[in-house]
Amino acid sequence: MTFDKTIPKATAKRLSLYYRIFKRFHSENIEKASSKQIAEAIGIDSATVRRDFSYFGELGRRGFGYDVKKLMNFFADILNDTSTTNVLLVGVGNIGRALLNYRFHERNKMKIAMAFDTDDNEQVGQTTSDGIPIYGISSIKEKLIGTDVQTAILTVPSSKAQEVANILIDAGIKGILCFSPVHLSLPKGVVAQYVDLTSELQTLLYFMNQEHSKKDK
Numbered sequence: 518m519t520f521d522k523t524i525p526k527a528t529a530k531r532l533s534l535y536y537r538i539f540k541r542f543h544s545e546n547i548e549k550a551s552s553k554q555i556a557e558a559i560g561i562d563s564a565t566v567r568r569d570f571s572y573f574g575e576l577g578r579r580g581f582g583y584d585v586k587k588l589m590n591f592f593a594d595i596l597n598d599t600s601t602t603n604v605l606l607v608g609v610g611n612i613g614r615a616l617l618n619y620r621f622h623e624r625n626k627m628k629i630a631m632a633f634d635t636d637d638n639e640q641v642g643q644t645t646s647d648g649i650p651i652y653g654i655s656s657i658k659e660k661l662i663g664t665d666v667q668t669a670i671l672t673v674p675s676s677k678a679q680e681v682a683n684i685l686i687d688a689g690i691k692g693i694l695c696f697s698p699v700h701l702s703l704p705k706g707v708v709a710q711y712v713d714l715t716s717e718l719q720t721l722l723y724f725m726n727q728e729h730s731k732k733d734k
Contacts, residue, residue, distance in 0.1 A: 523572075524572045528568075528569045528572060531559070531561075531569060532592060532595060532596060533596060534559050535555070535559070535569070535588070535592050536589070536592035536593060536595075536596055536598065538555055538558045538559060539585055539588045539589035539592060540589055541558070542554075542558075542585045542589075543585050543586055543589050547585055548584070548585055548586070549581070549582035549583065549584065549585065550582055550583050550585055550588075551563075551582045551583070552566040552567050552570075552583070555583070570583075573591075576588060576591070598626050598627075599626070600626060601626045601627070601628055602626060602627050602628070602668065603628050603629075603630035603664065603665060603666045603668075604627060604628070604629055604630065604666060604668040604669060604670060605629065605630060605631050605632065605633065605657075605661075605666050605668075605669050605670070605690075606629050606631075606632040606633070606669070606670045606672065607632070607633045607634070607654065607669060607670070607671050607672070607673060607681055607685065608633075608634060608671065608672035608673040608681075608696075609632055609633075609634045609638065609640050609651055609672075610672060610673075612672040612696055613632065613634075613670075613672040616629065616670060616672065617629060617632060617645050617647070617649055618645070618646075618647075620647070629649055629670070630649070630664070630666055631649060631650050631651075631652060631660060631666070632645075632649055632650070632651045632652070633651070633652050633653065633654045633656075633657055633660075634651065634653070634654065635653070635654060636653035636654060636655050637653075638651075638653075641653045654681070654684060657684060657685070657688045658687070658688045658689075661688050661689060666690075667689065667690060667691040667692060668690065668691070668692040668693075668694070669685050669690045669692070669693050669694070670693075670694045670696070671685070671693055671694065671695045671696060671697065672696045672697075673697060674697065675697045675698060675699045678695060678697035678699045678701060679699065679701055679702060682695075682701045682703065682709075686703065686704065686707055690707070691706065691707055691708065692707070692708045692709070692710075693707070693708070693709045693710075694709075694710050694711075694712065695709055695710070695711050695712070696711075696712050696713075696714070698711075698713045698715065698716065
């Protein structure tokens with residue numbers, strides 16, 4: 518399922534949060550949830566929840582709440598979590614190894630199917646404890662033949678990010694989750710999301726300082 522192109526980016530970023538909350542409610546045998554309950558679980562206001570949901574038409578009736586199972590399945594469909602999505606990882610350094618050990622498939626239907634690094638990396642030719650093979654980057658086109666992999670996680674040094682992104686695009690990758698604090702130059706039809714851990718930590722510290730300043734007044 519695809520959704521209306523006019524949906525704001527902020528709303529799109531909350532879709533996975535809504536899905537997670539409805540999965541949790543379902544596991545707790547909650548059948549109906551109000552916008553207030555959903556908002557409190559995510560940490561936003563109920564008006565934002567109602568506005569977000571309004572982009573998808575009539576998801577619930579005012580005063581009756583939202584059907585948890587129905588909405589869980591709805592967001593699973595939107596996020597393509599109804600079938601397993603295989604992804605590849607490039608860069609088996611510290612962050613890369615941590616992600617290789619993170620069992621995405623136990624939480625969602627996502628799975629790292631293979632990993633790559635420079636051909637001379639000592640880990641090339643090995644397989645992780647979960648059975649994920651690690652290949653040399655020069656073999657990426659060959660390894661992707663006959664697979665459904667179109668998504669990549671990029672955990673390489675910033676100076677190499679664009680070069681590796683170009684290799685991925687040439688191999689047919691359509692989506693990149695980039696852990697390098699650089700903005701990639703990508704052709705039309707290729708989408709990127711960025712994870713900047715330093716920036717996120719600095720933002721957290723800023724808000725902590727703001728809270729501390731309020732208490733001191």
